[in-house]
Amino acid sequence: MKKILITGGAGFIGYHLAIRLLIDPLNQLVLVDNLQRGKMDADLAELLENGRVEFIQADLTQESFYKTLPTDFDHVYHLAAVNGTKWFYKIPDEVLRINILSLVYILEWIKGLAKKPKLCFTSSNEAYAGALESFNQLPIPTPENVPLVISDTYNPRWTYAGTKLIGEQLVIFYAQVHNFPAVIVRPHNFYGPRAGYDHVLPEWCAKIRQKMDPFVLYSPDETRTFCYISDAVEAMQILMDSSVMNNSPIETVHIGATDEVTMQDLSEKLFAIAGWHPQNLEIKPSPAGSVKRRLADITKIKNLVGWEPKTSLEDGLKKTFEWYQKNPKIS
Numbered sequence: 259m260k261k262i263l264i265t266g267g268a269g270f271i272g273y274h275l276a277i278r279l280l281i282d283p284l285n286q287l288v289l290v291d292n293l294q295r296g297k298m299d300a301d302l303a304e305l306l307e308n309g310r311v312e313f314i315q316a317d318l319t320q321e322s323f324y325k326t327l328p329t330d331f332d333h334v335y336h337l338a339a340v341n342g343t344k345w346f347y348k349i350p351d352e353v354l355r356i357n358i359l360s361l362v363y364i365l366e367w368i369k370g371l372a373k374k375p376k377l378c379f380t381s382s383n384e385a386y387a388g389a390l391e392s393f394n395q396l397p398i399p400t401p402e403n404v405p406l407v408i409s410d411t412y413n414p415r416w417t418y419a420g421t422k423l424i425g426e427q428l429v430i431f432y433a434q435v436h437n438f439p440a441v442i443v444r445p446h447n448f449y450g451p452r453a454g455y456d457h458v459l460p461e462w463c464a465k466i467r468q469k470m471d472p473f474v475l476y477s478p479d480e481t482r483t484f485c486y487i488s489d490a491v492e493a494m495q496i497l498m499d500s501s502v503m504n505n506s507p508i509e510t511v512h513i514g515a516t517d518e519v520t521m522q523d524l525s526e527k528l529f530a531i532a533g534w535h536p537q538n539l540e541i542k543p544s545p546a547g548s549v550k551r552r553l554a555d556i557t558k559i560k561n562l563v564g565w566e567p568k569t570s571l572e573d574g575l576k577k578t579f580e581w582y583q584k585n586p587k588i589s
């Protein structure tokens with residue numbers, strides 16, 4: 259039997275990770291979330307009907323909470339964070355406070371446990387995005403060992419990246435000094451059902467639903483990769499369950515897809531799935547700081563545990579579109 263804690267368990271990755279982990283009938287889960295972003299929707303309510311899942315609504319920035327948390331976990335996935343570009347600009351102070359404080363408290367809590375769990379911390383590709391902006395010479399595909407850079411401390415855009423940069427160091431040195439295994443994963447554009455309503459694909463699904471014409475399209479020639487959520491959480495689970503890390507108990511690993519697509523081609527794929535096409539596209543330039551090409555090098559995870567994404571972009575987009583058709587944003 260494995261007892262597993264997922265912080266941010268009501269959010270996008272946390273919810274799908276819980277579904278994935280429940281496939282193993284021996285896993286018992288505790289999900290913690292303050293529902294600041296994750297919602298108690300029909301999907302989460304259905305998940306919580308499973309007798310092997312306990313949900314705790316709590317704020318991880320409250321130190322007193324940790325006294326009430328069970329102590330016998332085998333694995334901890336620390337996903338809770340304020341995430342989403344609009345928040346970096348609206349509440350940069352809170353992004354810093356919540357992301358850092360919740361991580362420090364989790365690490366302090368693990369430090370005090372007699373039986374120390376293995377930790378998975380979700381960093382982000384944002385942690386190295388500043389290197390490209392500052393030096394314009396990141397290798398693409400980008401491996402794990404590039405410099406992490408905050409290119410401008412006065413720009414609120416980099417607050418989140420700052421929490422991931424210092425977060426990685428916190429995890430590395432708490433794990434090293436207090437002797438517990440840890441995996442730092444850097445997700446690269448995970449997508450799928452129940453991802454909130456602020457990202458590009460949910461926004462496009464909403465615009466298609468409204469038959470918005472002209473259809474506004476930013477930076478059509480920029481390329482991105484999109485990693486379907488079931489592949490992504492599989493990668494996280496495999497890394498946590500794998501014993502190949504026994505000789506090197508702390509690893510930083512990129513998780514992402516490798517098939518690049520331009521934003522224009524992506525929109526065309528979604529129009530084809532929807533069976534609707536706008537008469538006109540209104541092309542707009544990239545927002546300042548937008549990167550022309552972003553691509554993870556996933557050689558390390560392939561070599562470590564043999565993981566590669568399986569879901570085709572078409573299949574993933576279809577499942578995503580269908581979910582958003584059934585679950586449009588209620589404003």
Ligand SMILES: NC(=O)c1ccc[n+]([C@@H]2O[C@H](COP(=O)([O-])OP(=O)(O)OC[C@H]3O[C@@H](n4cnc5c(N)ncnc54)[C@H](O)[C@@H]3O)[C@@H](O)[C@H]2O)c1
Pocket residue numbers: 265266267268269270271272290291292293294295296297316317318319336337338339340341356360380381382383444445446447448449453454
């Ligand atoms: N989705 C991606 O592609 C992606 C990319 C890079 C990094 N990440 C990282 O992965 C993690 C999970 O991302 P996600 O996409 O599921 O985000 P999400 O916003 O859907 O989930 C985060 C969850 O944390 C919860 N939370 C926030 N503050 C909390 C607090 N103080 N106490 C308790 N719960 C709190 C939120 O309510 C939310 O449900 C985050 O750390 C994020 O930075 C995700």
